[in-house]
Amino acid sequence: MQTMIPHLIDSHFHLRSMQRKGIDVESILASMQELSMEGIEIGLDCGDLAERTAMLEPYPFIKLSAGIGPWGAQDSLDEQLAVLENQLLKNEVVAIGEIGLDNYHKYGTVENQQYLLARQIELANRLGKPVIFHNREADSQFISLLGRTTFAKRGIFHCYQGGGELARLAIEQGFYLSFAGPLTYKANKGMQDLFASLPIEHILLETDSPYLSPNPVRGKANTPLFMHYIYACAAQLRSISLEAMVLQVRANFHAFLDQ
Numbered sequence: 001m002q003t004m005i006p007h008l009i010d011s012h013f014h015l016r017s018m019q020r021k022g023i024d025v026e027s028i029l030a031s032m033q034e035l036s037m038e039g040i041e042i043g044l045d046c047g048d049l050a051e052r053t054a055m056l057e058p059y060p061f062i063k064l065s066a067g068i069g070p071w072g073a074q075d076s077l078d079e080q081l082a083v084l085e086n087q088l089l090k091n092e093v094v095a096i097g098e099i100g101l102d103n104y105h106k107y108g109t110v111e112n113q114q115y116l117l118a119r120q121i122e123l124a125n126r127l128g129k130p131v132i133f134h135n136r137e138a139d140s141q142f143i144s145l146l147g148r149t150t151f152a153k154r155g156i157f158h159c160y161q162g163g164g165e166l167a168r169l170a171i172e173q174g175f176y177l178s179f180a181g182p183l184t185y186k187a188n189k190g191m192q193d194l195f196a197s198l199p200i201e202h203i204l205l206e207t208d209s210p211y212l213s214p215n216p217v218r219g220k221a222n223t224p225l226f227m228h229y230i231y232a233c234a235a236q237l238r239s240i241s242l243e244a245m246v247l248q249v250r251a252n253f254h255a256f257l258d259q
């Protein structure tokens with residue numbers, strides 16, 4: 001059965017958001033363990049890393065990231081940054097994120113979003129950690145950011161929905177582009193063509209659950225256990241076998257973790 005494919009990676013998911021939607025995350029984690037899945041549980045705000053670390057302690061195959069997304073750009077920016085930094089001193093993460101820019105939801109102000117992002121890139125560089133970027137309709141800002149910034153480690157553009165110019169520039173700088181459920185939507189032909197054309201060693205896959213469920217479960221609450229739908233689509237778009245896709249993404253993910 002397709003759902004039983006082992007060794008899938010989910011590079012980006014949010015357990016606390018799943019909990020808020022009433023999903024039993026303990027059973028999801030147990031299934032992930034049975035299937036030898038690995039991945040990164042992604043922070044959404046500044047203060048919950050200790051709690052998430054405790055929740056995931058029995059599941060060492062799940063790594064953690066922490067960061068303040070653009071949704072934090074309303075107010076108290078420096079206070080949030082101080083809380084985040086304090087949590088990062090006491091708990092282990094594999095990346096700073098998700099952090100970024102969102103011109104669709106327009107949280108706070110553009111300046112506040114840029115400030116939060118810049119401060120967290122500095123923090124990531126200081127700690128020698130990679131970043132995980134959220135980019136919603138902010139390609140030109142990210143193109144200029146990549147042009148003027150040096151990164152300590154090779155980061156990830158998560159749920160990639162940007163264009164070809166940013167994709168090429170990001171890959172030139174060593175970034176990984178992680179694709180989520182929208183890759184499986186028929187309307188996203190441009191994204192699918194871009195995905196098929198990228199150097200395969202720079203690709204990662206993710207659910208971004210509980211958001212963005214892939215076809216054919218679009219509309220349902222998403223979990224990492226729907227990852228196989230994204231792999232099946234990705235393998236088909238690249239004209240390679242599912243097994244080859246699984247091995248490639250696993251190798252890419254470990255290269256990211258081991259850098």
Ligand SMILES: [Zn+2]
Pocket residue numbers: 012014042098208
């Ligand atoms: Zn996310």
